Amino acid sequence: MNPGYILVVDDEPDIRRLMQEILEDEHYKVSAVENAAAAREAVKKQRPDLVLLDIWMPGTDGISLLREWSQAGPLEMPVIMISGHGTVETAVEATRLGAYDFIEKPVSMGKLLVTIERALENDKLRRENLRLRRQAEPAATLTGKSALMQQLRDNIERIAATDAGVLIAGEAGSGKAVAARYLHAHSARKDHPFVEVSLTAVTPAHAAAQLFGQESKGAVTPGCFEQAAGGTLLLNEIGGLDLATQARLLDALEQKRFTRVGGHEPIPLDARVIAASDQDLLKAVEEKRFREDLYYRLNVVPLRVPSLREHHEDVPELINFYVNWMADNEHLAYRKFTTGALNLLRNYSWPGNVRELRNVVQRLLILHRGEEVTEAEVEQTLGNPAPVSPESYPPTLMEMPLRDARDQFEKAYLEHHLKRTGGNVAEVARLSGMERTHLYRKLKQLGVNPKPPKE
Structure with a gap:
C-alpha cells in the first residue's frame, strides 16, 4: 500500500517542485500548493496523512493556518513547519499549536525524510492507542474450540x-x-x-x-x-x-x-x-x-455468528478467558469456578449470548468473595426462581378443572421459556424435554406465538 499522502504548502515554486519530486521518489503520494487558501481546499478534498507547512507566505502565514486547523481540537494529521527565518518564539508557538516538528531552510532532505517517517509512525501509534481505548471487547479474538x-x-x-x-x-x-x-x-x-x-x-x-x-x-x-x-x-x-x-x-x-x-x-x-x-x-x-x-x-x-446456545460447550473456555482478562485488565480478584457452577452456566440458555456471559462473570467477581465461585452464587446471579408452594398459585387456578389449569400452566411455562431463549423453539424443546413437532402443535393449540413480543 502507499506509504502515505503528503501535502506540501510553500510559496516558492522551486522548493515545492523539489520536495514533490523527492517525496514521490520515496513512493509518497504528494500534492503541492502555494498558499493557505489552496491548502484549505486541498484538505477539504482529501485529508493528508502529513503536512509540510512553510511559515512565511503571502496573505495568511503558516502559523495562522496552523492555529486555524487547531481551533477545532487536536490536529487530525501531523504538521511539520518549515521556515527560512525561524525564531525560538515561532518554534515554541508552532509546537504549542500542535506541530510535530520545526525544520529550518535550507532543508536537509535526509533530515526531512527521517522526520516525516518518524511523524507518520508516531501518528500511526497514536491512532492505534486511540482505537484500543475505544475497543469495546477485550480482544479481537473468537474464543472456543467447538x-x-x-x-x-x-x-x-x-x-x-x-x-x-x-x-x-x-x-x-x-x-x-x-x-x-x-x-x-x-x-x-x-x-x-x-x-x-x-x-x-x-x-x-x-x-x-x-x-x-x-x-x-x-x-x-x-x-x-x-x-x-x-x-x-x-x-x-x-x-x-x-x-x-x-x-x-x-x-x-x-x-x-x-x-x-x-x-x-x-x-x-x-x-x-x-x-x-x-x-x-x-x-x-x-x-x-x-x-x-x-x-x-x-x-x-x-x-x-452463532448464538451461545448453539455452542454451549465453549462456555467454560469463555469463562476462563474473561476471568483472566478481568483479573489482568480490570484488577478484579481471580476466582476459580467449581464444577457445579460451570455445569450450571454451561446449561443456561444465555438469551443475551456472550455479552450476557461476560456481564455475569464480571458480577460474580465483583459482588462475591472467596477463592471459588459456587453453584449457589451462580443461581443467585442468574436469578433462578425458588421452588413454588401450592399456596403461592392464584386461587382461581386451584379452583379450575384440571385440564384448564394444566393448559394455563403450560401456556405460562412455554411463554416463559420462549422469552428466556429469545423465541428459540429448538432450545425450548430441549429445556422442556418435548419433541419439536409436538411442541409446535402444543404452541398452536395454546395460541402461543413462538416469537415473543419485543419489550
Missing part, C-alpha cells in the same frame, strides 16, 4: 483474503463486532484503522455527517469513512439507518467516493465496509424499511 467456532474462524480467514463486502448476522450480544475485528486483523488492511459506528445511537439528522463528515464555514469534520481510510469500517446495526442516508451510502459504495455534508469535492472511498445486524433485514426490505439494492450491495459475502 466445531461451530472453528468453522466460523476458518470462514472469516478465507473472507479476509478478499476485499469483498460482508454482512454479519447474529443475535444481539453474540459477538458480531468481535467477528468483524477478527476479519480486519487477518486482512491486508490490518495495519490501518478499524472504525466501528453503532447506527442505532445516531439520529437521522446526524447520520450522514457521522458517516461522511461535514464542512461548515471553512471547518472540516472528518466522518467515519475518512477515519477508516485504508482500513475497515464496521456499520453496526445497519438496520437502524434512515432511508435517506441508506441512499447516500449506496451511492458511495457504488461510486467508490463520497462528499461531506455541506461539501462539494468528491473524496475517494478507501475502506472495507462491513455491516452487521441482529434484525431480519430481508423482512425489513419487504416492509420497505431497508433498501433492497443496498441489502444486496452489502450482502456480497454473508456471515452468521
Whole structure:
C-alpha cells in the first residue's frame, strides 16, 4: 500500500517542485500548493496523512493556518513547519499549536525524510492507542474450540483474503463486532484503522455527517469513512439507518467516493465496509424499511455468528478467558469456578449470548468473595426462581378443572421459556424435554406465538 499522502504548502515554486519530486521518489503520494487558501481546499478534498507547512507566505502565514486547523481540537494529521527565518518564539508557538516538528531552510532532505517517517509512525501509534481505548471487547479474538467456532474462524480467514463486502448476522450480544475485528486483523488492511459506528445511537439528522463528515464555514469534520481510510469500517446495526442516508451510502459504495455534508469535492472511498445486524433485514426490505439494492450491495459475502446456545460447550473456555482478562485488565480478584457452577452456566440458555456471559462473570467477581465461585452464587446471579408452594398459585387456578389449569400452566411455562431463549423453539424443546413437532402443535393449540413480543 502507499506509504502515505503528503501535502506540501510553500510559496516558492522551486522548493515545492523539489520536495514533490523527492517525496514521490520515496513512493509518497504528494500534492503541492502555494498558499493557505489552496491548502484549505486541498484538505477539504482529501485529508493528508502529513503536512509540510512553510511559515512565511503571502496573505495568511503558516502559523495562522496552523492555529486555524487547531481551533477545532487536536490536529487530525501531523504538521511539520518549515521556515527560512525561524525564531525560538515561532518554534515554541508552532509546537504549542500542535506541530510535530520545526525544520529550518535550507532543508536537509535526509533530515526531512527521517522526520516525516518518524511523524507518520508516531501518528500511526497514536491512532492505534486511540482505537484500543475505544475497543469495546477485550480482544479481537473468537474464543472456543467447538466445531461451530472453528468453522466460523476458518470462514472469516478465507473472507479476509478478499476485499469483498460482508454482512454479519447474529443475535444481539453474540459477538458480531468481535467477528468483524477478527476479519480486519487477518486482512491486508490490518495495519490501518478499524472504525466501528453503532447506527442505532445516531439520529437521522446526524447520520450522514457521522458517516461522511461535514464542512461548515471553512471547518472540516472528518466522518467515519475518512477515519477508516485504508482500513475497515464496521456499520453496526445497519438496520437502524434512515432511508435517506441508506441512499447516500449506496451511492458511495457504488461510486467508490463520497462528499461531506455541506461539501462539494468528491473524496475517494478507501475502506472495507462491513455491516452487521441482529434484525431480519430481508423482512425489513419487504416492509420497505431497508433498501433492497443496498441489502444486496452489502450482502456480497454473508456471515452468521452463532448464538451461545448453539455452542454451549465453549462456555467454560469463555469463562476462563474473561476471568483472566478481568483479573489482568480490570484488577478484579481471580476466582476459580467449581464444577457445579460451570455445569450450571454451561446449561443456561444465555438469551443475551456472550455479552450476557461476560456481564455475569464480571458480577460474580465483583459482588462475591472467596477463592471459588459456587453453584449457589451462580443461581443467585442468574436469578433462578425458588421452588413454588401450592399456596403461592392464584386461587382461581386451584379452583379450575384440571385440564384448564394444566393448559394455563403450560401456556405460562412455554411463554416463559420462549422469552428466556429469545423465541428459540429448538432450545425450548430441549429445556422442556418435548419433541419439536409436538411442541409446535402444543404452541398452536395454546395460541402461543413462538416469537415473543419485543419489550
